[in-house]
Amino acid sequence: xxxxxxxxxxxxxxxxxxxxxxxxxxxxxxxxxxxxxxxxxxxxxxxxxxxxxxxxxxxxxxxxxxxxxxxxxxxxxxxxxxxxxxxxxxxxxxxxxxxxxxxxxxxxxxxxxxxxxxxxxxxxxxxxxxxxxxxxx
Numbered sequence: 768x769x770x771x772x773x774x775x776x777x778x779x780x781x782x783x784x785x786x787x788x789x790x791x792x793x794x795x796x797x798x799x800x801x802x803x804x805x806x807x808x809x810x811x812x813x814x815x816x817x818x819x820x821x822x823x824x825x826x827x828x829x830x831x832x833x834x835x836x837x838x839x840x841x842x843x844x845x846x847x848x849x850x851x852x853x854x855x856x857x858x859x860x861x862x863x864x865x866x867x868x869x870x871x872x873x874x875x876x877x878x879x880x881x882x883x884x885x886x887x888x889x890x891x892x893x894x895x896x897x898x899x900x901x902x903x904x
Contacts, residue, residue: 768795768899770818770856771811778814781806796882796898815854816899817880822849 770780771788780795781788788806793799795817826845833840855861863871882898 769816770795770814771806772814773806773811783808812856813858814856816856819851819854819880822851822853823847824849 768780768782768791769788770778772778779790780799781790782801783789784805786808788808788811790802790804790806791799792802824847826847830840861871877900879900880898881896883896885896888896
């Protein structure tokens with residue numbers, strides 16, 4: 768399930784079916800159903816698959832890099848927050864901020880999209896709150 772913008776600027780969501788989007792109606796994160804409308808993939812722009820309210824990232828989950836840099840592994844994971852405005856759709860160009868001339872390094876990431884409000888969820892119940900996974904290679 769993903770979000771799309773049609774040529775007329777309308778934003779909706781649907782499921783990819785070969786070279787078409789099967790549009791859905793309702794709540795992408797709740798109850799929805801196919802509307803019956805098919806949109807050619809070439810006629811839409813794929814947007815970020817969700818509109819996050821926040822992005823929480825692990826800073827030090829790649830221990831091989833810590834070893835390479837001679838850094839000790841921290842006792843607990845280190846987190847950082849990223850603005851929701853940093854998301855883009857598949858195939859979109861990552862634009863360098865005008866004022867930044869530093870190094871840009873590529874790294875693959877796994878995003879876990881939490882689809883329901885939750886707090887203090889035990890590990891066994893966590894899958895019930897996951898809407899989907901997004902792997903960027």
